Structures are given as C-alpha cells and as structure tokens.
Amino acid sequence: MRIRQISSLRFALFAVASFTILLLFSATFPNIEWLLYDYRVRLAARLSPDGASPSGQVVVIGIDGYKSLKDKPLIFWYPQIAECIRTAAANGAAAIALDLIPYHSLAEKLQAVMQELRGPDQAAEGNIGKDLDHSLITALVRSSVATPILQGYNGDVVPFYYGMMAHMPNALPVSLQISFDEDGVLRRSRAADQDESPRLVAGVCGATGLCAPEQSFLVNFRMLDAIRTVDFGDFLAQRVPAEEMAGKIVLIGMVNGNEDNVPTPLGLRNGIFFHAAALETLLTxxxxxxxxxxxxxxxxxxxxxxxxxxxxxxxxxxxxVLLLLATAAYGAANLWLFCRGTVLPAAPHLFALGLTAALVYPYRYLAEERDKLRLKETFSYYVDKSVIEKLITRDARHLMEGEQRNVTVLALDIRDFTGLSNAYPPETVVALLNHLFSKFTEIVQSHGGFVNKFIGDGLLAFFIGEDSPTPSLDSAMAIHNIVQHMNMQKELHQFIQDRPVNIGIGLHYGPAILGNIGSSRKMDFTVIGPTVNLAFRVESVTKELGATILATGEVHERARQDYAFRHLGAVSVKGFADRIEVYSPLQRTH
Structure with a gap:
C-alpha cells in the first residue's frame, strides 16, 4: 500500500526528533551499549578466533586454587614459589610479576601458634618458619639482580617483606587493583591508581621496555583464552622447556580459584588472565x-x-525490507570493524532505522486517512463506494493533486436533444435528463466506473484500469440495452410520449490526467487530456456510421478476447491529424 509522503519540513522534524530521542536513550541507558560490546566480543571470538592471536611473550604460571591449595594453604607453598621465581629468572625471563600477595610471615604465624599452645610465658623453640620465609625473600633478592621482579599489592594488603623491597636490586611494588565499569564488568586496564601508584601492566611495560603503557585502554579479550598457561606443578617438575621462559614476561598467580574471579565480557575469569590479556593487547x-x-x-x-x-x-x-537490510548491513559492518579494533556504537544506532519508521508511519497513515476522507466526500455524489475504495487504495494525496493514469473514457450523448428540449417544457426536459442520467450512472458505477460530469445532454465517465477496457464495454452495452428497453416499454411516455430516445457512445483507452481542477472558489475532480477528447470525437461519428457504440483501436486491441467487434474502418475526426480506426462491439464472447 502506498501512503502519503511527507513534506521537507516534516521530514527534517522527524529526523531531528529521532536523533534527539536516540541521544537521550543512549545517555539514559549507557549499560545497553556495554552489553552489546560484550556480545560483540563473544561473537568476534567465535567468528574470528585467529583474528587476534597473542604475541606469545606473556606466560602465565598458574597455581591451581582447587588442586594445590586443597592440601595446604598458600603460606606453606613459599619454598615452591621461591623455586619457581629462581627457575624463571634462570631461564632468562624478561620480567617476573607476582599476582599473589604473601602477606603472612610463616615464622610469625608458627610462633604465634606455639605460644598459644605452650602459654605466653614459654618461648618458642628455635627459628620456626624463618627458613621458609627466608627462602622466598632470598629468591626475590637474588633473582631481582638480573630480572625485574614486580610484586603485587592491593591497597593495605601488602607482602610481609614489603619493607625489604627497597633493598632488592630490581624489585618494584605494583598495584593489583582493577577498575570495573559502571555495570560491574572489567573491560579496561588503567596505568595507575588514583594516588598515581603504578599498576601491574604499567609496571611491567616500564620495567621491560617491551610495551608502552597507556593511561587507560580497552583490553582485547579475544586473546584471553589463547594466552600460554603453564601449570605450577609441571613447571617445578621441569616438564616445561627452559626456552619457553626466555625473554618472556612471566606472571605467577592463582588460577581456577574462587577468590580472584572477575567478570569480563567473556564471563568470569581469574584476574591474572586479565593482566596477561592487557599486556598482550599492548605487545601485539x-x-x-x-x-x-x-x-x-x-x-x-x-x-x-x-x-x-x-x-x-x-x-x-x-x-x-530495506530498513531491515540496512540495519543488518550496519550490524555486519560494525562487527567487521570491531574484529579489527574499531568500536562503532551499536546502541542506539541499531535502533535508529526502526525508530524513525515507528515515528513516520503512524503520521503517514493518519495523513492518508485524512486524504481518503476528503476523497470520499468529493466522490460520494458521483461514484459507488466500492469504486471510491479502489481509487484511494493507492495514493490519495497524489490523486487529489493530479496524477496520470491509463483509463478508458466513455463519452455519451443523447441524439437530437435540441429537438426534444424545444418540444417540451423545461421542467419536463430536466426530469427526463435526471431519469436517464440516474439509470446511466447506476450502470456505470455497477461496472466500476466513475461518472465524472454531465455536460448538457451528455455524460463523461471513465474506468481506471491499467490493462482491460472490458468493464467500459460492459457498461456501454448495458446502457444501450436499457435505452432500447425503455423505448420498447414506453417507459419514457410520461416525459415525451411515444418519442424514442437515441444515444451515441464513444470509447477510447489511453493515458489521462486525473485531479482536482478549478479555482479557489470551486474545485472539481475531473479527467482531462487527448484521451478524453478522442472519446468525444469518436462518439460524434456514431450516427454517421449507423452505430450506437464505437470503440477505438486501443479499446479493440485490449478487449478482443472478451468481445466480438465489427470493424467500421478509419475515420477522420476533428483535432486529430491521423485517421482513427473504429470498431462496433457486437457481443461478449467470454
């Protein structure tokens, strides 16, 4: 269905209204954009798993929180952690970052336990636990001579040897704090805390010179699950080749534990992998x-x-269809660019085309209904309701303003009417015309035609049809038959006694202009053009050729499957240089 087009001003108003609504929407619901961001991360990881491969310069040595800490707590793993640090440094690691905080001194813990068991007055035996603490501190001091060691802390939670780090040759405390977005999801890595203390990623970049730290950046999480991860136990058992550590940034921390799980676009992940992905984002x-x-x-x-x-x-x-295709195209382009590191907004942009349609079409529908009502009021005196509906199913506004369509024009004239009008009183003549035109109009309307106007003793009607003029022929034949019937049954005796009425009808098919024509004081919906003129010219030769109905070659060509015709030759008519082929319809064949 075609519905009303809108003016340039309203076009601009709808565009501005849509734009404003969407801007307000995006400002009011920013989390929707982040939800769509996370969805694109997951979708890009599925569609293009190799599109963001890590550099391989970052290795995570993971202490399995379920397996390793099941038997003994972290405090008893200090010697093994120390061995891990020494081995990684000996294998040529570019830097070692500890994403864990040994905040308990084993010596102090065991001393407190022994005092509690033996009583406050009893001294603890020997240096319980000092050897274990010393093994970790020694590993840090010796390894930091040739390899940068970055020890994590989190606010007030610091390792028990924090005060000694100033005496370690190449050791740097780094913050393990992370910053979540407003919706509680971790997407960005920041270089420093609010007090300007460096965070782990910035510290590694500064210590190694392998990457340039940024103040804040979005982490490419598509690399997160592809980062090289080595099991802590396998590494200690020397089941990992030494060359895998050479020149690499080694992160040591907990994996598969519940304590350090953070929400990311890919779901819950251990924090150490977030740091690793952030480093890989900068390195690659x-x-x-x-x-x-x-x-x-x-x-x-x-x-x-x-x-x-x-x-x-x-x-x-x-x-x-167009709007859905355009929205899909924008979504595809958005995802394609996303896979290549450029994030175009998804919300509210994906909703823009749908919103504009939701704003425009109700207005167009209401405007169309208003135009239809005007047309119904204009046509109601001249045409059947079913014909009105057929006229306005397309574009009512264009029809009112003027539109060219293919029509079949029916021009009817009552022959020798001058003699009738001279022979009878005016009121009788008017009554006769009203009687005849009522019959003719009813027939035209019943065949889907439009009685456009009455011209003295004549009638102009047209039939809208892109292909077939058959309804106009049916109407002409029905008018001819009813006139014969009225003459035979002396139905007009009350008006003109026994005097018969004779008519002539001309039919022509072709393009014509339909529209409201007139002045500001009086407007009429009418049909104009050469097609109308030719129908009247053909009607004017019906008496000369002895036929009641004459149709042009255009009508004959399109209706010969439905009607049998008699060819009466070519005639010259006023206003047309070429001779016109005319046909007299005989009877309907289908």
Whole structure:
C-alpha cells in the first residue's frame, strides 16, 4: 500500500526528533551499549578466533586454587614459589610479576601458634618458619639482580617483606587493583591508581621496555583464552622447556580459584588472565579503540536521515525490507570493524532505522486517512463506494493533486436533444435528463466506473484500469440495452410520449490526467487530456456510421478476447491529424 509522503519540513522534524530521542536513550541507558560490546566480543571470538592471536611473550604460571591449595594453604607453598621465581629468572625471563600477595610471615604465624599452645610465658623453640620465609625473600633478592621482579599489592594488603623491597636490586611494588565499569564488568586496564601508584601492566611495560603503557585502554579479550598457561606443578617438575621462559614476561598467580574471579565480557575469569590479556593487547598492538564521538554522532544522524527518507517515500512492506537490510548491513559492518579494533556504537544506532519508521508511519497513515476522507466526500455524489475504495487504495494525496493514469473514457450523448428540449417544457426536459442520467450512472458505477460530469445532454465517465477496457464495454452495452428497453416499454411516455430516445457512445483507452481542477472558489475532480477528447470525437461519428457504440483501436486491441467487434474502418475526426480506426462491439464472447 502506498501512503502519503511527507513534506521537507516534516521530514527534517522527524529526523531531528529521532536523533534527539536516540541521544537521550543512549545517555539514559549507557549499560545497553556495554552489553552489546560484550556480545560483540563473544561473537568476534567465535567468528574470528585467529583474528587476534597473542604475541606469545606473556606466560602465565598458574597455581591451581582447587588442586594445590586443597592440601595446604598458600603460606606453606613459599619454598615452591621461591623455586619457581629462581627457575624463571634462570631461564632468562624478561620480567617476573607476582599476582599473589604473601602477606603472612610463616615464622610469625608458627610462633604465634606455639605460644598459644605452650602459654605466653614459654618461648618458642628455635627459628620456626624463618627458613621458609627466608627462602622466598632470598629468591626475590637474588633473582631481582638480573630480572625485574614486580610484586603485587592491593591497597593495605601488602607482602610481609614489603619493607625489604627497597633493598632488592630490581624489585618494584605494583598495584593489583582493577577498575570495573559502571555495570560491574572489567573491560579496561588503567596505568595507575588514583594516588598515581603504578599498576601491574604499567609496571611491567616500564620495567621491560617491551610495551608502552597507556593511561587507560580497552583490553582485547579475544586473546584471553589463547594466552600460554603453564601449570605450577609441571613447571617445578621441569616438564616445561627452559626456552619457553626466555625473554618472556612471566606472571605467577592463582588460577581456577574462587577468590580472584572477575567478570569480563567473556564471563568470569581469574584476574591474572586479565593482566596477561592487557599486556598482550599492548605487545601485539591489537588495541580496541572507541570511535570518536563526532563520528558516532554523525553516524547516528545519517541513520536517522536514511530511516526518515525511506519511511517517508516508500510503502511499509518494501520499506521494512530495506530498513531491515540496512540495519543488518550496519550490524555486519560494525562487527567487521570491531574484529579489527574499531568500536562503532551499536546502541542506539541499531535502533535508529526502526525508530524513525515507528515515528513516520503512524503520521503517514493518519495523513492518508485524512486524504481518503476528503476523497470520499468529493466522490460520494458521483461514484459507488466500492469504486471510491479502489481509487484511494493507492495514493490519495497524489490523486487529489493530479496524477496520470491509463483509463478508458466513455463519452455519451443523447441524439437530437435540441429537438426534444424545444418540444417540451423545461421542467419536463430536466426530469427526463435526471431519469436517464440516474439509470446511466447506476450502470456505470455497477461496472466500476466513475461518472465524472454531465455536460448538457451528455455524460463523461471513465474506468481506471491499467490493462482491460472490458468493464467500459460492459457498461456501454448495458446502457444501450436499457435505452432500447425503455423505448420498447414506453417507459419514457410520461416525459415525451411515444418519442424514442437515441444515444451515441464513444470509447477510447489511453493515458489521462486525473485531479482536482478549478479555482479557489470551486474545485472539481475531473479527467482531462487527448484521451478524453478522442472519446468525444469518436462518439460524434456514431450516427454517421449507423452505430450506437464505437470503440477505438486501443479499446479493440485490449478487449478482443472478451468481445466480438465489427470493424467500421478509419475515420477522420476533428483535432486529430491521423485517421482513427473504429470498431462496433457486437457481443461478449467470454
């Protein structure tokens, strides 16, 4: 269905309204954009798993929180952690970062336990636990001579040897704090805490010179699950080749535990993998960049304009297909760019085309209904209701303003009417015409035609049909038959006694202009053009050729499957240079 197109001013208003609503939406519900961001991360990881491969320069040595700490707590693993640090340093690691905090001194813990068991007055035996503490501290001091050691802390939670780190040759305390977005999901890595204390990623970059730390950046989580991970036990058992550590950034921390799980776009992951993914993002250069705000705004404006343009000029169904295709195209382009590190906004941009359609089409529908009502009021005196509906199912506004369509014009004239009008009183003549035209109008309307106007003793009607003039022939034959019937039954005796009425009908098919024509004081919906003129000219030769109905070659060509015709030759008519082939319809064949 075609519905009313909107003016340029309303076009602009709808575009501005859509743009404003979407901007307010994005400002009010920012978390929706982040939800769509996470969805794209997961989708990109599935569709392009090799599109963001890690550099391989980061290795995670993971202490299994379920397996290793099941038998004994972390405090009793200090010697093994020390051995892990020494081995990684000996194998040529570029840097070692501890994403765990040994905040308990084993010596102090055991001393407190022994005092509690023996009583406060009893001294503890020997240096219980000092050897274990010393093994870890010694490993840190010796390894830091040639390898940068980055020890994590979290606010006030610091390792028990924190005060000694100043005496370690190449050891640096780094913050393990992380910053979540407003919706509680971890997506960004920041270089420092609010007090400017460096965080782990920035500390590693500064210590190794392998990457340039950024103040804040989006982590490319597509590399997260591909980072090289070595089991803590396997590493201690020397089941990992030494060359795998050479020149690598080694992160040591807990994996598979519940304490350090953080929400990421890919779901819950241990914090150590977040740090590893952040380092790989910088090392590979596979950064994730948000599009500039001006570009996002321009894209939103363009989508709103496109949505209003399509919605204001096309019928709903084709427009819906176009808008869905355009939305899908934007989504595909958005994902393609996302896989390559550029983040275009998804919300509200994906909703822009649909919103504009939701705003425009109700207005167009209401405007169309208003135009239909005007047309019904205009046509109601001249045409059957079913014909009105057929006329306005297309574009009511265009029909009112003027439109060219293919029509069959029926021109009817009552022959020798001058003699009738001179022979009878005016009121009798008027009554006769009203009687005849009522019959003729009813027939025309019953065959789907439109009685456009009465011209003295004549009638102009037309039939809208892109292909077949058959309804106009049916109407002409029915008028001819009813006139014969009235003459035979002396139905007109009350008006003109026994005097018969004779008519002539001309039919021509072709393009004509339909529209409201007139002045500001009086307007008439009418049909004009050469097609109308030729129908009247053909009617004017019916008496000369001895036929009641004459049709042109255009009518004959399109209706010969339904009617039998008699060819009467070519005639010259006023106003047309070429001779016109005319045919007299005989009877319906189908």
């Amino acid at each position: 250069g596979n950064t994730v960049r948000l599009a500039d705000p001006w570009l996002s705004t321009a894209l939103l404006a363009a989508l709103c304009l496109a949505g209003v343009l399509v919605s204001s000029t096309r019928p709903p169904r084709p427009a819906l």
